[in-house]
Amino acid sequence: MFDYNFHWRPVLKNLPDLLAAGLTTLQVAVLAMIIGVIVGLGLALIRLHMRGPLRWFASAWVELARNTPALFQLFFFGFGLGALGVHMTPYAIVLSALSFNCAGYLAENFRGGFQAIPDTQIRAARSLGMTAWQTYTRIIIPQVFRIVYHPLTNQMVWAVLISSLGMLVGFRELSGETQALASRTYRIFEYFAVTAVIYYLIVKIILGASRLLAARLFRY
Amino acid sequence: MIEIRGLEKFYGSLQVLKGIDLDVPKGEVLSIVGASGSGKSTLLYCINALEAIQAGSVIVDGIDVHARGTDINALRQKLGMVFQQWNSFPHLTTLQNVALAPQIVKGKSRAESREIAARQLEHVGLGDKFDVYPSALSGGQQQRLAIARALAMEPEYMLFDEATSALDPELVGEVLDTMRLLAEEGMTMICVTHEMSFARDVSDRVAFFHQGVIEEIDTASEIFGSPKSEHLQKFLSKIR
DSSP states (O other): OOOOOOOOOOHHHHHHHHHHHHHHHHHHHHHHHHHHHHHHHHHHHHHHHHHHHHHHHHHHHHHHHHHHOOOHHHHIIIIIHHTHHHHHHHHHHOOOOOOOHHOOHHHHHHHHHHSSOOOHHHHHHHHOOOOOHHIIIIIIIIHHHHHHHHHHHHHHHHHHHHHHGGGGTTTOOOHHHHHHHHHHHHHHHHHHHHHHHHHHHHHHHHHHHHHHHHHHHOOO | OOEEEEEEEEEEEEEEEEEEEEETTTOOOOEEEEESSSSSHHHHHTTTTSSSEEEEEETTTTTTTTSSSSHHHHHHHTTEOOTTTTOOTTTTTTTHHHHHHHTTTTTTOOOHHHOOOOHHHHHHHHHHTEEEEEEEEEGGHHHHHHEEEEEEEESEEEESSTTTTTSSSHHHHHHHHHHHHHHHHHEEEHHHHOOHHHHHHSSSSEEEETEEEEEEEEHHHHHHSSSHHOOOOOOOOHHH
């Protein structure tokens, strides 16, 4: 065990490639979060306000996204749809699976957020003559956003970390790129150690940015 | 003028308003008193259609509030409302709380809305609190903020739903003073209240609610001086 010789040079030589792949990871996670927030908000509103098939659809989405392994969801969008004749690029597979997963989790966060706003806020806004739309966009959503802000940050971190599963469908994000480079040089440990540091830094940057933004956004 | 005819309201099979007839002319201050659960607050919510009704009608300045096709958002601008739980918007500063509706509902410019808001906040004695958030205000201050917010829409009627019931005793006075001020300025007001001194001193008329009906309505001096119905006599004897 102790006669292993570390060789960091190949890793350092490939560091620009790893950092570029780190940006790909960040990009796919950010896009998945944007889609996840929009779709998750829609799913939450459907589950709160509608009945019938649309509501069943939204509930099924949330149940599947939250109660099955993220890996299986990824495989479904990759190999499952592939078997049905729908072929996507690895990037598209990872983006759709991540978005699906994020939307499911965020839908529940949003639902909790909406339920935390007392009805009396709606009454107060409507009594001033605001329309339902104005009430939602100016009074309810801003308050919900604050309630879900920290869960949203968590989800963003989660999206970065589980995007690493993308390597299993051939996506060259940070983990996929590391795997490819490591298998060429057999410096597996060194590559993944450096990659772990890059993941750590990405997450720290997200958390720091989130904290700065929160201080600016929430003065109350 | 607000005209209420044969108003009935059910929650499921429970009837909370059992045929209310009431006229409130411009300039009048009407207090509504009665035990909790007698339907007082529900009546207010039926006037600005925050609650639907099952029979009868509410006419405000000739417009049927509950008719299909009535622009209720336009009508609500005439009917300012102040709630028991003040309901300030926690994510907006005091000034923004008041300026929001003039800007987005009435379509006034940002500058003009802020001007209106500043004027109304000074009106209720919050002239030094423009940029603080409601969480930094006392209950009494938040309730005055709610009054300013309603006034900023330049309503012709003000509906007060137990505006002082949720306040600590020492904060009740400042809100009642603000309501008195409005009454003196000639605002038409319907006040559901448990403050008998306010009802007696400020209102032109007082309505006594009992189990979903107006059991007695008269001038304040008649209601408090020579109550006729047995229930009203009992009610007054309990709170004295």
